[in-house]
Amino acid sequence: MSLIKKGNPLYGPAKLRCPRCHEGKLFKTPTFSYSKPFEMPERCSHCGLDYWPEPGFYYGAMFISYIFTGFFCISFVLALHWGLGWSTGASFAALIAICAIFFVYIFRLARAIWLSINVRYNPNTVDHDTTSISNRYGNS
Numbered sequence: 001m002s003l004i005k006k007g008n009p010l011y012g013p014a015k016l017r018c019p020r021c022h023e024g025k026l027f028k029t030p031t032f033s034y035s036k037p038f039e040m041p042e043r044c045s046h047c048g049l050d051y052w053p054e055p056g057f058y059y060g061a062m063f064i065s066y067i068f069t070g071f072f073c074i075s076f077v078l079a080l081h082w083g084l085g086w087s088t089g090a091s092f093a094a095l096i097a098i099c100a101i102f103f104v105y106i107f108r109l110a111r112a113i114w115l116s117i118n119v120r121y122n123p124n125t126v127d128h129d130t131t132s133i134s135n136r137y138g139n140s
């Protein structure tokens with residue numbers, strides 16, 4: 001049983017699923033397999049949503065990642081240093097270890113949030129346009 005159900009705007013980012021149908025996966029491999037960590041399919045396997053609506057679309061996700069990481073790093077180090085009395089060096093060493101482990105997850109979460117901001121939940125819509133990215137943008 002999950003707290004967040006399909007149809008909730010948080011479902012897509014929480015499960016790293018397509019924001020429109022909440023079915024198709026946003027990434028080809030499991031997050032913590034660290035295999036092909038940044039590869040996304042061109043389209044949703046369920047509803048056909050274009051995961052790459054325009055060149056540079058995911059620049060917006062970088063700002064989400066930056067904001068999230070910035071606040072997390074500050075609060076994490078302050079909690080260890082002032083809350084638990086760890087030394088500054090130990091606090092930063094723990095931070096670097098945590099960031100190394102969760103780097104891929106934060107990257108994927110930021111992209112999922114950005115896509116969810118731009119695409120509404122609408123499980124009845126299916127795209128049949130199968131034009132590949134390379135054809136649309138004139139790359140060969």
Ligand SMILES: [Zn+2]
Nearest residue numbers: 018021044047
């Ligand atoms: Zn979909």
